[in-house]
Amino acid sequence: MGKIIAIANQKGGVGKTTTTINLAASLAALDRKVLLIDADPQANASSGLRIDITQKNISIYECLIGEASLREAIDTTCVSGLDIVCSHIDLVGAELELLNTANRERILLHLIEEVKAEYDYVLIDCMPSLGMITINALAAADSVIIPTQPHYLSAKGLELLLRSVSMVKRQINPKLRIDGILMTMVMPRTNISKEITATVKSAYGQKIKVFDTEIPHSIRAVEATAEGKSIFAYDKSGKVAAAYEQFGKEVAEIGEKQRNQNRTDRLR
Numbered sequence: 001m002g003k004i005i006a007i008a009n010q011k012g013g014v015g016k017t018t019t020t021i022n023l024a025a026s027l028a029a030l031d032r033k034v035l036l037i038d039a040d041p042q043a044n045a046s047s048g049l050r051i052d053i054t055q056k057n058i059s060i061y062e063c064l065i066g067e068a069s070l071r072e073a074i075d076t077t078c079v080s081g082l083d084i085v086c087s088h089i090d091l092v093g094a095e096l097e098l099l100n101t102a103n104r105e106r107i108l109l110h111l112i113e114e115v116k117a118e119y120d121y122v123l124i125d126c127m128p129s130l131g132m133i134t135i136n137a138l139a140a141a142d143s144v145i146i147p148t149q150p151h152y153l154s155a156k157g158l159e160l161l162l163r164s165v166s167m168v169k170r171q172i173n174p175k176l177r178i179d180g181i182l183m184t185m186v187m188p189r190t191n192i193s194k195e196i197t198a199t200v201k202s203a204y205g206q207k208i209k210v211f212d213t214e215i216p217h218s219i220r221a222v223e224a225t226a227e228g229k230s231i232f233a234y235d236k237s238g239k240v241a242a243a244y245e246q247f248g249k250e251v252a253e254i255g256e257k258q259r260n261q262n263r264t265d266r267l268r
Contacts, residue, residue, distance in 0.1 A: 001116055001117055002033075002035070002116045002117065002118070002119035002120055002121055002122050003120070003121050003122070003142050003143070003255050003258070003259075004112060004116070004121075004122045004124065004140055004141045004142045004143075005121060005122070005123050005124070005141060005142065005143050005144070005145055005179065005251075006124045006126055006134075006137040006138055006140075006141040006143075006144045006145070007019055007020045007023070007123060007124065007125055007126060007144075007145050007147065008126040008134065008137065008138070008144055008145075008146060008161065008165075009126075009128060009146055009147055009148060009157065009158075009161055010128055010129060010130055010157055010160055010161050010164065011128060011148075011157035011161075012128035013149075014147050014148050014149050014184055014185070015147050015149065015184035015185055015215065015221070016125065016126070016128065016147050017040065017044045017045050017048060017125055017225070018048075018184075018221050018222075018224075018225055018231075019145070019147045019182060019184060019215070019244075019247075020036060020045055020123055020125040021036070021045055021048045021049060021225065021230055022221075022230055022231050022232070022240075022241075022244040022247075022248075023123060023145075023244065023247060023248055023251060024036045024079070024082050024121075024123050024230075025079050025082060025230035025231075025232055025233075025244075025248075026232070026244050026245055026247065026248025026249075026251075027120070027121050027248050027251065027252060028079050028080060028081035028082040029081075029232065029245070029248070030248060030249070030252055031081070032081065032120040032121055032252065033081055033118065033119045033120050033121075034081060034082045034083070034119060034120065034121045034122075034123065035074065035082075035083045035084070035085070035115065035118075035119045035121070035122045035123070036049070036077075036082065036083070036084045036085070036122075036123050036124075036125065037060060037084075037085045037108075037112075037122065037123070037124045037125070037137075038059075038060060038084065038085065038086050038087035038125050039060055039087065039091070039108075039124050039125055039126055039127060039133050039134070039136075039137050040087055040091075040125055040126065040127040040128075041087060041088065041089050041090070041091035041092045041127060042087070042089075042127070043086060043087040043088060043089070044125075044225065045084070045086075045087070045125040046084065046086035046087050047228060048224075048225040048228060048229075049077045049078065049079065049082070049084055049228060049230075050077070050078050050228030050229070051075060051077070051084060051086045053086050053087070053088055056075075056086055056088070058072050058073040059073060059085070059086050059087055059088040059090070059091070060073060060085050060086070060087055060088075060091060061087070061088050061090045061091045061093075061094055063085070063111050064091075064094050064097075064098065064107055064108065064111070064133070064136070065094060065097050065098070069111070069114060070085060070111040070112060070114055070115055071114055071115055073085045073086070074115070078228075078229070078233070079230055079233075083119075091127075091133065094132070094133060095131050095132045095133060098132050099132070104132060104136075105132070105135050105136060105139045105172050106136070106139050106140070106172070107136055108124075108133075108136035108137060108139070108140045109136070109139055109140035112140050120255075121255065124137040124140070124141065126138075130161075130164045135168060135172070138164075138165065138168040138172070138173060138176060139168060139172045139173045140173075141173070141176060142175065142176070142177070142258075143176065143177045143178065143179040143254075144165055144176065144177070144178050144179065145178075145179050145180060145182060145251070146158065146161060146178065146180070146181045146182065147181075147182045147184045147215075148181060148182070148183065148184065148200070149183070149184050149185040149186070150183055150185070150186055150187075150192065150193040150194075150195075150196035150197045150200075151192070151196060158181070158200070158204070162178075162204075162208075165178060178208050178209075179209065179251065179254055180208065180209035180210060180211045180250075180254075181200060181204060181208060181209070181210045181211065182211045182213070182214075182215065182247065183197055183200070183210070183211070183214045183215065184214075184215040185215065185216075185217040186214040186215060186216055186217060187216070187217045188214070188216070197214070211247060211250055212246075212250060213243055213246045213247040213250055214243065215240065215243045215244065215247070216239050216240060216243060218238065218239065218240045220234065220235045220238050220240055221240045231244055232244070232245075
């Protein structure tokens with residue numbers, strides 16, 4: 001069964017969508033079958049993988065409001081082994097439309113269950129807020145990856161997200177875990193990057209994994225997304241591609257350890 005990972009941060013501008021796209025591409029390069037669900041109405045993950053959402057009749061919005069199955073919304077992408085369920089600006093309205101729906105926090109979970117066995121990983125690109133769609137993503141997920149940049153406000157926002165994850169774990173999804181915190185847009189030679197990274201590791205590193213990989217700051221990552229390409233297709237020999245390749249290996253290693261643990265638990 002595929003592992004479901006929500007890529008989440010309530011603060012925008014921390015490289016969340018760039019991380020989702022390039023983690024998906026990195027895992028696909030490791031011969032994992034990956035489904036990316038774009039759960040952000042800005043649809044940047046969709047456009048970042050060259051999906052023309054104006055030509056799409058079915059998006060995650062139609063799935064959430066019960067007009068289509070998730071399977072009907074799946075598209076292939078330009079990356080071998082990577083499929084996508086695209087988003088649409090209409091997703092903004094789904095927050096209100098789901099308010100009176102029974103078991104509304106688990107709609108996405110039930111949608112994913114139909115296709116989960118066909119993928120090694122299902123990655124959910126969450127919107128930068130804790131509305132009903134993000135709660136659905138956390139309710140469906142096995143784990144969360146939290147991208148954050150070494151900036152004071154981003155570090156402060158971590159505490160809000162961790163409280164939100166704790167709330168969802170306590171009330172909706174008791175199996176939810178945090179795979180780790182990923183430092184993005186890192187400028188290793190600057191004092192502020194060093195200080196904030198050290199602060200994050202000191203404050204959370206005892207209980208939450210801070211990934212060994214750090215994603216360096218580079219305009220190439222922004223350019224790649226704007227071109228509708230993964231960083232591997234746009235600048236495969238660059239430092240950002242090398243970092244995301246290493247990050248994909250870290251995530252795959254965590255996934256394998258958890259699968260092995262699950263097999264051991266079932267045999268007991």
